[in-house]
Amino acid sequence: MIQGFEAERTPTSAIQTHEPKLSVYGTFDVLNYGDLLFPLLLRDRLGLAEEQMRAFSPVGGTLAWDDAVPALPIDTAADFAADLHVIGGGNILHDRVTSLSDYAKGRFGQRGAYAALWLGAGLIAAGQGRPLAWNAPGVPYPMEAGPAQVLRDRILAASPCVTLRDDASRQFWHLEGQPGIDTLPDTALDLAALWPAETLRAPAEAAFARHGLNVPERWLALHVNDRYLDGDAALQARQIEALAKRMDAVPVLIAIGPCHGDHRLAVALRQELTIPALVLVQPRGLREIAGLIAHAAAYVGSSMHGLITALAYGRPAVAVARSRMIKFAGFLAHLGIPERLVQSWGAAVQAGSLLDPLTARELAAIGKARGRIDAHWARLRGLLGAPLPDSCQAATQGLRQWMEQQPAPLRDWRAFTTVLPVPTPVAAAPTDKPFHCSICGGTTMRPDRRLADSLRGHGQRCASCNSTARHRAMHQVLDQLRKEPTLRASGLQYGRHRVAAGGWFADFALIHPAQADGSLTPPPADRRFAMVICLDVLEDVRDLDGALSTLAAATAEEGVLLLSFRTVPGRGQTLNWGFARGDELGCRRAFGEDVVETMKRHLPEAHLTVLRPSDPFAGSETMLCLITWSATRHAWIAAQGLPGGKLPAAA
Numbered sequence: 001m002i003q004g005f006e007a008e009r010t011p012t013s014a015i016q017t018h019e020p021k022l023s024v025y026g027t028f029d030v031l032n033y034g035d036l037l038f039p040l041l042l043r044d045r046l047g048l049a050e051e052q053m054r055a056f057s058p059v060g061g062t063l064a065w066d067d068a069v070p071a072l073p074i075d076t077a078a079d080f081a082a083d084l085h086v087i088g089g090g091n092i093l094h095d096r097v098t099s100l101s102d103y104a105k106g107r108f109g110q111r112g113a114y115a116a117l118w119l120g121a122g123l124i125a126a127g128q129g130r131p132l133a134w135n136a137p138g139v140p141y142p143m144e145a146g147p148a149q150v151l152r153d154r155i156l157a158a159s160p161c162v163t164l165r166d167d168a169s170r171q172f173w174h175l176e177g178q179p180g181i182d183t184l185p186d187t188a189l190d191l192a193a194l195w196p197a198e199t200l201r202a203p204a205e206a207a208f209a210r211h212g213l214n215v216p217e218r219w220l221a222l223h224v225n226d227r228y229l230d231g232d233a234a235l236q237a238r239q240i241e242a243l244a245k246r247m248d249a250v251p252v253l254i255a256i257g258p259c260h261g262d263h264r265l266a267v268a269l270r271q272e273l274t275i276p277a278l279v280l281v282q283p284r285g286l287r288e289i290a291g292l293i294a295h296a297a298a299y300v301g302s303s304m305h306g307l308i309t310a311l312a313y314g315r316p317a318v319a320v321a322r323s324r325m326i327k328f329a330g331f332l333a334h335l336g337i338p339e340r341l342v343q344s345w346g347a348a349v350q351a352g353s354l355l356d357p358l359t360a361r362e363l364a365a366i367g368k369a370r371g372r373i374d375a376h377w378a379r380l381r382g383l384l385g386a387p388l389p390d391s392c393q394a395a396t397q398g399l400r401q402w403m404e405q406q407p408a409p410l411r412d413w414r415a416f417t418t419v420l421p422v423p424t425p426v427a428a429a430p431t432d433k434p435f436h437c438s439i440c441g442g443t444t445m446r447p448d449r450r451l452a453d454s455l456r457g458h459g460q461r462c463a464s465c466n467s468t469a470r471h472r473a474m475h476q477v478l479d480q481l482r483k484e485p486t487l488r489a490s491g492l493q494y495g496r497h498r499v500a501a502g503g504w505f506a507d508f509a510l511i512h513p514a515q516a517d518g519s520l521t522p523p524p525a526d527r528r529f530a531m532v533i534c535l536d537v538l539e540d541v542r543d544l545d546g547a548l549s550t551l552a553a554a555t556a557e558e559g560v561l562l563l564s565f566r567t568v569p570g571r572g573q574t575l576n577w578g579f580a581r582g583d584e585l586g587c588r589r590a591f592g593e594d595v596v597e598t599m600k601r602h603l604p605e606a607h608l609t610v611l612r613p614s615d616p617f618a619g620s621e622t623m624l625c626l627i628t629w630s631a632t633r634h635a636w637i638a639a640q641g642l643p644g645g646k647l648p649a650a651a
Helices: 012-017 033-045 074-079 101-105 109-128 147-157 167-172 187-194 197-210 233-247 262-272 286-294 304-312 326-335 345-349 360-383 390-404 413-419 469-481 544-554 595-602 631-638
Strands: 022-025 053-057 071-073 084-087 132-135 161-164 181-183 219-223 250-254 278-280 298-301 317-320 491-494 508-511 529-535 555-565 607-611 623-628
Touching: 022 033, 022 074, 022 109, 033 053, 033 187, 033 286, 033 304, 053 074, 053 109, 071 074, 074 109, 084 109, 084 360, 101 109, 109 132, 109 147, 109 390, 109 413, 132 360, 147 390, 147 413, 161 360, 167 181, 167 326, 187 304, 187 360, 197 278, 197 286, 219 233, 219 286, 219 304, 233 250, 233 262, 233 345, 250 262, 250 286, 262 278, 278 286, 286 304, 298 304, 304 317, 304 326, 317 345, 326 360, 390 413, 469 529, 469 555, 469 623, 529 544, 544 555, 544 595, 555 631, 595 607, 595 623, 607 631, 623 631
Parallel strands: 022 053, 022 084, 053 071, 084 132, 132 161, 161 181, 219 250, 219 298, 250 278, 298 317, 491 508, 491 529, 529 555
Antiparallel strands: 555 623, 607 623
């Protein structure tokens, strides 16, 4: 049983005479540059000695980067008598299953690893009767109503300092306009106060020396994540070389997040680059990474904290990521520079003035944001060693009573596990053969973040390239089609799934499909492509007929238009919402089996072939439509024996 609240409060005289202690919670036990900065920043900016702070993570352990704070397993957090508990930062505020296989061996597994860092931490703070502060962590997904949300609200009420990363996080939690819930730029923007730029020059130069390279006069810092590639490694290497030429700088490719497989992609790119470059597959530590960015001519990449580090040191920076990754847009909105987020590497190559030195306006915005972060540090220092504020005592007492009412043996902070959503079971993976990804060659799988999703073929994700069973099924069809020389002449792709590669085509264009008004982004003017690939885009457009007309106009006379759909098992008729759904960004319709008739109705002059290819590993199938306006090409398609083409096809 938990002792009474009043019995555990520390007398004011004791608070004044002992050294205050801090517990911080986050993913500090995996090699990921950004997350590992937070304990160091907190310790430095709050003026703590090393022995006054403990960092707690799902598994804990000492990492290969010796300048990171060692993390302890969260199992032990309740045994450390902290005067202040701090959550985050990082994108950690969710209760879903994590894809990080590192956490499978933790006490709460991949299901409860992240929830332990904020729901569990909130109960630990309540059990000790001490303040809880939120260090601008992020909310990556909407949270459904239920027991976890109720517990979350109780923990928020018990917290004297709640700051979230951005407005989208507040919206995902339906906290807009609620008093006491603030937003704050990611506190890593204060990195230059921890490590002044001049102290990072030596670690940066040491990285070049370790690889047998002279320190160049100018270098360009880069980070590449396989979720945001325009095509294959060969295309990415050409884009890196174009950026290096534009900047007159040596490219420096940094594997910022090895836990996400950045090092494997860096190895592949090293083999494709044809100009001198530093490819840092295994960084020595945080200071080395920070130094290479702080002293670069500019930064371009898909790492949130690569972007933040560059701006912290006044370097021009461009982030390459999808707009639906709200953390990038949310951070840049604080600074009033949303244009520094682009949707593709092709757009980054054409970034123009974004890679010029930062303007006075931008530098002033960064300075203003750092001032807000300074005020945040001062607020945390005021809570460190202070008694729990009166405004939070009732909520804290309520949390202690709630823990006492849970079934044994969960009558302590571990009771957070009783409110976690139970995932919908997914089809079991075959056990009689090893996994092999037909897209990237990866050999390991991870759980799908969308375990409750009813969409067909979303399970069995590749841990290396993030492909689902649907993607691998599509890839088989495209891989066979691209062997036809006339279809390799030019390719246009809507949607970013890695089922096709730009290197397959002599001329390739990748288009971000969405526009603010819900219409399909127009293709390049006055051009027609041998292959037009539209991947899971028609679900989101407002005008389906207009979108199909646009795609048809972009397809050459002897060309092929390939459409993929997120079909829902058991749904006969397409459900048209008519507006963007709140639970899936941009989704306006859920296709059913009537999608074939829909295509015939909208494109009456076209020849239509329906395929249902299956993933060679999991057996999950998807639906594809191949459309051509040439009877000769239609007959050629029928003769190819394409995967999933055994069922009757519509002409």
